[in-house]
Amino acid sequence: MSGPSAQPAVSGPSAQPAVSGPSAEPTVLEIADLRVGFPGAVAVAGVDLTVRRGEVVALVGESGSGKTMIARSVLGLLPATATATGSVELAGTQVVGADEAALEALRGSRAAMVFQEPQTALNPVRTVGWQLVEALRAHRPIPRSAARARAVELLELVGIPEPERRLRSYPHQLSGGQKQRVVIALALSGEPDLLLADEPTTALDVTVQAQILTLLRDLRDRLGVAVLLVTHNMGVVAELADRVVVLHRGRVVERRAVPELFARPATDYTRDLLASVPALPEQRRDAPDPEFGEDALLTLEAISVVYPAKRGRPAFRAVHDVSLAVRPGEVVGLVGESGSGKTTIGRAAVGLVPVTAGRVLLDGRDLASLGRAELRAARRGLAVVHQDPAASLDPRFTVGESIAEPLLVHRAPAAPARIAALLESVRLPAAYAARRPGELSGGQRQRVALARALALAPRLVIADEPTSALDVSVQADVLALFDDLRRELGFACLFVSHDLGVVDRVSDRVAVLRDGEVLELGAPGEVFVDPRHEYTRALVDAVPRVPARATS
Amino acid sequence: MTLVEETPLAAQPATAPDVRDVGVPAPRARWFTALRHGRGLAGALLVGVVLLAGLAAPLLAKYPPLEQIPGANLVPPDAAHWLGTDEVNRDVLSRVLFGIRADLLVLVTAVPLGALVGALAGLLSSLSAATDVVAQRVFDLLLAFPVLILGIALAAVVGPGLTTVGLVITLAEIPVFGRLLRGAALRVREMPYVEAATVVGAGRWWVLRRHVLPNAVEPAGVQLAVSLSVAVFVEGAMSFIGIGIRPPDPSLGSIIADSVSKLDANPAMALGPLAVVVALVLGFLLVAQALAAGRRVAG
Numbered sequence: 001m002s003g004p005s006a007q008p009a010v011s012g013p014s015a016q017p018a019v020s021g022p023s024a025e026p027t028v029l030e031i032a033d034l035r036v037g038f039p040g041a042v043a044v045a046g047v048d049l050t051v052r053r054g055e056v057v058a059l060v061g062e063s064g065s066g067k068t069m070i071a072r073s074v075l076g077l078l079p080a081t082a083t084a085t086g087s088v089e090l091a092g093t094q095v096v097g098a099d100e101a102a103l104e105a106l107r108g109s110r111a112a113m114v115f116q117e118p119q120t121a122l123n124p125v126r127t128v129g130w131q132l133v134e135a136l137r138a139h140r141p142i143p144r145s146a147a148r149a150r151a152v153e154l155l156e157l158v159g160i161p162e163p164e165r166r167l168r169s170y171p172h173q174l175s176g177g178q179k180q181r182v183v184i185a186l187a188l189s190g191e192p193d194l195l196l197a198d199e200p201t202t203a204l205d206v207t208v209q210a211q212i213l214t215l216l217r218d219l220r221d222r223l224g225v226a227v228l229l230v231t232h233n234m235g236v237v238a239e240l241a242d243r244v245v246v247l248h249r250g251r252v253v254e255r256r257a258v259p260e261l262f263a264r265p266a267t268d269y270t271r272d273l274l275a276s277v278p279a280l281p282e283q284r285r286d287a288p289d290p291e292f293g294e295d296a297l298l299t300l301e302a303i304s305v306v307y308p309a310k311r312g313r314p315a316f317r318a319v320h321d322v323s324l325a326v327r328p329g330e331v332v333g334l335v336g337e338s339g340s341g342k343t344t345i346g347r348a349a350v351g352l353v354p355v356t357a358g359r360v361l362l363d364g365r366d367l368a369s370l371g372r373a374e375l376r377a378a379r380r381g382l383a384v385v386h387q388d389p390a391a392s393l394d395p396r397f398t399v400g401e402s403i404a405e406p407l408l409v410h411r412a413p414a415a416p417a418r419i420a421a422l423l424e425s426v427r428l429p430a431a432y433a434a435r436r437p438g439e440l441s442g443g444q445r446q447r448v449a450l451a452r453a454l455a456l457a458p459r460l461v462i463a464d465e466p467t468s469a470l471d472v473s474v475q476a477d478v479l480a481l482f483d484d485l486r487r488e489l490g491f492a493c494l495f496v497s498h499d500l501g502v503v504d505r506v507s508d509r510v511a512v513l514r515d516g517e518v519l520e521l522g523a524p525g526e527v528f529v530d531p532r533h534e535y536t537r538a539l540v541d542a543v544p545r546v547p548a549r550a551t552s
Numbered sequence: 553m554t555l556v557e558e559t560p561l562a563a564q565p566a567t568a569p570d571v572r573d574v575g576v577p578a579p580r581a582r583w584f585t586a587l588r589h590g591r592g593l594a595g596a597l598l599v600g601v602v603l604l605a606g607l608a609a610p611l612l613a614k615y616p617p618l619e620q621i622p623g624a625n626l627v628p629p630d631a632a633h634w635l636g637t638d639e640v641n642r643d644v645l646s647r648v649l650f651g652i653r654a655d656l657l658v659l660v661t662a663v664p665l666g667a668l669v670g671a672l673a674g675l676l677s678s679l680s681a682a683t684d685v686v687a688q689r690v691f692d693l694l695l696a697f698p699v700l701i702l703g704i705a706l707a708a709v710v711g712p713g714l715t716t717v718g719l720v721i722t723l724a725e726i727p728v729f730g731r732l733l734r735g736a737a738l739r740v741r742e743m744p745y746v747e748a749a750t751v752v753g754a755g756r757w758w759v760l761r762r763h764v765l766p767n768a769v770e771p772a773g774v775q776l777a778v779s780l781s782v783a784v785f786v787e788g789a790m791s792f793i794g795i796g797i798r799p800p801d802p803s804l805g806s807i808i809a810d811s812v813s814k815l816d817a818n819p820a821m822a823l824g825p826l827a828v829v830v831a832l833v834l835g836f837l838l839v840a841q842a843l844a845a846g847r848r849v850a851g
Contacts, residue, residue, distance in 0.1 A: 350751045372755075379753035386744035394745045396766045402745070405762070406752040449748070456752060 025052040028193045028226045029074060029111070034086040034096075036069045036078060036250075043069045043082070045250040051194060054224040056216075058237040058258075060273070061247035062471040067230045070247075071196045074111055074228070076103040091193055108190035109139055116199040118179035121186075122171040128155075128182050129167030135189040154185040159215055176338075177208035181215065188219070195219075198230045205337035206498065210542035213239050232472060234277050235544030238262060246270050262547040276476035277546050278501030280528050292327035292508070295364070297492050298349055298460055300324040303358035305344050305516075318344040320516040321358070328459065331486065331493040333507030333524065335500055335539075341516035346462045346496045350382050351375070362460070380410055383453035387465035389445035393437040399423070399448050400433030406455040422451040425488075427481060443474035447481065454489065461493045467502060479505055500543050504528055512536045586846030587839065595838025598831045605828075606652030613646035617802045626817040636818040638810060647802035648824045654714065654803045655787055655832070662718040663783050666725025667776055671768075673726060674733030675760055678741070687734075691727035699724045699786050700793075707795035717796045721783045732775055736768035770843075777840035784832040788825075804829055 029051040036044035044066040051057045059067040073084050076095055088095040091110045095103065115121040123131055132151035133144060142150075148167070155163035158181040171179055180200065187195055197216065201209035217240055219225055229241055237244055237258065244261045246254040246269065253269045254261065265271045305319040319341040326332050334342040347353040349360060351367045360367045362378055370378060383406070386392040393402050403422050404414035420430030426447040437445055446466060453461055466482075467475040479502065486493065497503045503510055504524040512520040512527060512535070519533040531537040587596045605612060614632075615621060620641040629636045635644035677687030697705070703720040710716055740746060740763050749759060790796035791805025799806055804825040811821035 352747060352751065376753040376755070379751060382751050382753075384744075384748050384751045386748065388744060392744045392748065394743075394763055394767075405749055405754070409749065409752055409754045409758060452748065458752075462751070 025054055027052050028055075028091060029228065030087070030089040031070070031074075032087040032089075034070065034073060034084065034088060036066065036073055036082055036084045038079075038082055042250055044073075044084075046086070047245075047247070047250070047252055049245060049252075051226045051228055053193065053226055054220060055243065056220055056227040056229055056241045058229045058231060058241035058244045059247060060231060060234065060237055060244060062232060062273075062473060064249065065247040066250040067247050068198055071113075071198050071228060071230045074194070074196055075107050075113060076100075077113075108135070108187075108192065110192055111194040111196055112187035112190055112192040114180075114184055114187050114195055114197040114200045117203050118176060118183045119171075119203070121183045122179060124171050126170070127167065128169050128171065128174070131182075132167070132186060132189060135186050139190040150189075151185075154188055155182070157188065157219070158182070158185045159211075159218075160185075175208075176204055177211055180204060180208075180212050184212075184215065184219070188223075188225075192225065194226045194228060196228050196230070199232070200229070201236060202231070202233070206500070207337065207538055207542040209236070210239075210544070213544065216240060233544065234274060234472070234546045238546050239544040246273070259547070272473060274546060276473040278476070278479070278499065278505045279546060280501055280504055280540060280543055281525055283529060292330045295327070296325035296361075297328045297330075297363065298324075298326040298494070299359075299361040299364075300345070300349060301359040301361065303345075303348055303355045303360060305341070305348055305353055306356045318516050319348065319355075322513075322516070322518050323358075324511060324518065324521070326460065326492050326494060329486075329490045329492055330509065331495055331507045333503035333510040334494065334496045334513060335498065335503045335510060336513035337498060337539075339515070340513040342496045342498075342513050343464055344516075345513075346384075346464050346494050349494055350379070350384060350460075350462055380456055381459040383456070383458040383461045385446070385449050385453050385461060385463045385466040387468055389442040389449070389469055390437075392449045393445055393452075395437055397436070398433065399435050399437070399440070402437075402448060403433070403452045403455055406452060410456060412456065418455075422455055423448075425454065425485065426451040441474075443470055443478060446470060446478055450478075450481070450485070454485065454491075457489060458491055461491050462496070463493055464496045465498065466495075468497065468499060475502070482506060500528060500540065512539065586842045590842065591838045592842030592846075595835045595840075595842060598835030599839065600835075602652060602828055602831050602835070603656065605649055606656045609646075609649035609653050613643070613649045615643040615646045617647045617650040618642065618800055619646075626814055628818050629820045635820040635824040638807075638818070638821055639814055644807065644818070644821050644824055647807055648804065648828060651802040651804045651807060651825060652828060654797055654801065655784060658714065658718050658721060658787050659780055659783050662721035663725055663776065663779050665718075666722040667729045667772065667779065669722070670726040670729030671733045671772065674730035674735075675737060675764065677730065678734050678737035678760075678764075679756060684734075687730060691730050694723055694727045699782075700789055703786065703790045703795060704793075707790075712790075712795040712798060714797050714801075717787050717790050720790065721786055724782075724786070725779050728775060728779065729772065732771060733764075733768050736771065737764045740764045740767050774840050774844045777836045777843060781833040781836035781840070784829060784836070788829050 027050055029049070031047060031049040034044055034047045035042070047066070047070060049057070049070070059070060061067045069078065069082070072078050073088055074090060074095060076098060078084055084096050086096060090106055093102070093106060093110070095106065129148065129151055132154060133147040136142065136147040136150055151167060152163045155166055160166050160178060160181050171182070174182065200216070201212050204212060213236065216227060220227055229237070231237060241258050243257055244255070245252055248269050254265065254267050256266070261270065262274065265274055300322055302321050302323050303319060304317065304321055307316045307318055309315040322345060324332065334345060336342045344353060348355050351360065354368070365378065367375065367378070400416070400419045403419050407414040407418070416433070419433050423430050423432055428444065428447055428451070440448065467478050470478060483506065495503060495506055507524050509522060510524045510527050511518050512533065514535050520527055520531065520536050527536060528540050531540055586592045621637060621643060622641065624633065624637045624641050626639055627633060627637050633643050633645065635648065637643055638647070673687050677684045699720065702723060703716070706720055707716050710719070737760065741759065746759050746763050749763070787796060787803070788805035788808070791803040792809045794809065796805055797803035807825045808822055814821060
């Protein structure tokens with residue numbers, strides 16, 4: 001093992017000659033004809049890739065494109081059933097076929113991993129300091145005091161205030177962004193030449209994501225560490241990466257410098273991928289206020305929802321004094337970061353959570369005052385679509401049974417022809433009625449959930465992040481379908497999402513939420529382009545932008 | 553943006569690969585496949601053989617179970633008496649065969665009854681906080697007694713006999729199935745698909761019947777097999793210590809109990825009923841394991 005080569009002090013070209021290309025920086029990672037296979041499936045089908053010092057290379061692609069498998073193969077972390085062939089050279093050492101001892105020498109000191117979910121990447125029962133000291137001492141036999149001093153330096157490096165004090169903190173005492181900073185500090189503890197960042201910001205709120213992206217860029221500039229960034233988010237790519245490798249079904253589709261890729265995507269696949277990203281409006285749109293009629297379908301009158309104190313946890317005020325009206329046929333978007341109360345408002349609107357104060361009026365009638373039979377009748381006009389395609393359908397029901405359920409609840413005829421018509425309305429073949437959810441893809445399941453929601457021709461649909469678990473191209477499909485159906489059927493919708501682009505795309509009006517309060521309410525063309533509240537502005541600015549494409 | 557539908561990226565359901573053939577088979581089919589090979593088959597065979605022997609006891613047994621055969625006192629196994637005779641000149645094989653019948657009678661009534669009552673109690677307890685507290689504390693109370701202690705206590709109150717054995721087994725199974733169903737209800741109730749049904753107006757009973765019960769049937773099936781094996785053991789043990797089926801009626805436990813002091817004269821008197829108990833307990837356990845493994849694979 002040679003000495004650490006990514007010291008902050010070391011910069012500029014080293015003695016090693018550049019392999020090729022315009023950059024004079026030495027190559028950190030060289031992948032040639034990498035193939036990763038599983039019994040009966042190919043995950044990666046011959047990929048070449050080079051990462052140089054101080055460079056951020058993004059691997060983009062949708063689920064199943066093999067991007068995570070490539071990143072894992074760099075550290076020999078492939079699942080036991082996978083077989084890899086080809087060449088992965090990490091700092092001059094061949095990784096494919098290397099034994100466990102050789103891999104251990106590479107892990108952490110040559111390349112280190114930054115995981116997606118900071119919550120699970122840190123040990124919840126140990127302090128941050130303990131984890132950093134252990135990681136440092138695992139790489140080099142240094143005394144505890146020296147490791148501790150280095151840990152403070154690392155926390156400082158990743159921008160955690162009061163690092164001495166934070167060493168004594170447990171992960172749960174840190175915010176999500178701080179946890180991810182600690183995960184990055186852990187990755188840096190072995191002074192690696194290469195950071196493998198697998199969706200490093202996907203689990204984070206958009207404002208926190210912006211900070212972590214800034215940190216990664218900063219680390220690259222200061223330490224010269226190379227980053228192999230695995231992501232599905234084209235906005236993140238545009239913000240951080242120098243070069244992009246677009247993957248599709250285990251093959252490289254396109255390999256370009258970032259500005260070029262966004263300006264002139266060379267392949268249809270990349271073009272579609274870019275077109276699928278819901279972008280925020282750049283210019284103020286003066287949308288003619290569509291006519292929705294005067295009488296509100298759903299009225300929230302100063303509602304508050306407080307989750308009572310429980311087992312030592314204090315009471316939590318999820319929603320505070322929110323007033324909102326949804327008119328027939330109107331889509332109102334609720335945006336906000338985690339903990340903003342957007343989901344709770346959606347649930348309170350259909351009576352799934354009782355409100356602690358205020359009233360929920362459906363067609364002018366207070367939900368809380370309705371008797372059981374009246375509530376049942378009132379709910380005939382309601383439907384929900386959930387986020388998680390895996391859990392939104394009963395695994396024991398066939399697709400047809402799931403769609404028929406609302407009809408059966410209200411003793412409406414559920415003839416096969418009706419099920420087939422509903423399936424066709426969400427652009428699925430009628431034959432899918434006999435399938436079970438396990439046989440469908442995530443996007444197909446969300447379509448089925450949508451068909452079920454539409455079975456009773458509802459007047460109000462509560463959509464809680466209906467597309468956030470989907471790939472961006474599938475999301476685009478589902479959103480387009482949603483638009484079509486809404487035009488055809490004219491239902492109103494409360495659309496909950498953390499994704500400003502998605503909300504902008506579907507909503508007639510949008511409410512921006514923070515800490516359970518509505519900060520701003522208006523047409524998305526106004527709210528997102530010309531925010532009145534500084535929080536909205538921060539939120540909009542934090543969204544990573546996909547640069548506009550040159551019109552061809 | 554509707555153009556997206558036509559892009560090559562868009563999911564095209566009409567041309568999506570047909571996955572119907574590799575789909576998950578219907579739950580019922582899975583139950584039988586689990587019992588068609590390996591552990592499941594072995595278990596089913598063991599249980600099946602004992603079951604048939606019990607059902608066909610009047611045909612298979614050469615003597616009535618209570619008949620005292622002149623001149624055959626504690627004879628070891630021979631051609632006429634495959635398991636020999638006991639101290640009052642009765643044919644042990646015939647008694648074992650009829651003992652199986654008594655055992656099966658308890659099994660097929662007490663265990664399903666306990667499962668049914670327990671399942672119902674579990675579902676009811678999931679409906680409201682008040683019923684939950686009551687049901688859970690009753691379950692705790694029942695579980696606090698080891699089954700045999702419960703048996704001894706009940707026998708002291710209502711007297712020994714077949715009914716007492718059944719009652720003990722039923723009582724022992726109620727909390728087991730109650731907890732199982734309550735857990736399933738609490739878990740399934742939080743699922744988005746239940747919420748989706750609730751929002752369109754489905755009531756609590758609808759959710760229990762359509763979502764909770766079907767999701768609990770498989771674990772309950774596994775538990776049923778485990779419970780049956782426990783019940784075989786409980787019946788044997790209660791009859792062994794003399795608070796189960798009363799002499800002179802044959803039962804596996806009481807034959808073993810009687811044999812203890814006669815082992816040098818006729819060891820088969822203990823081995824015969826023991827083999828049956830082992831076959832039943834092992835068979836039910838193997839079936840339970842096979843069903844559970846089948847669930848994991850399918851899950």
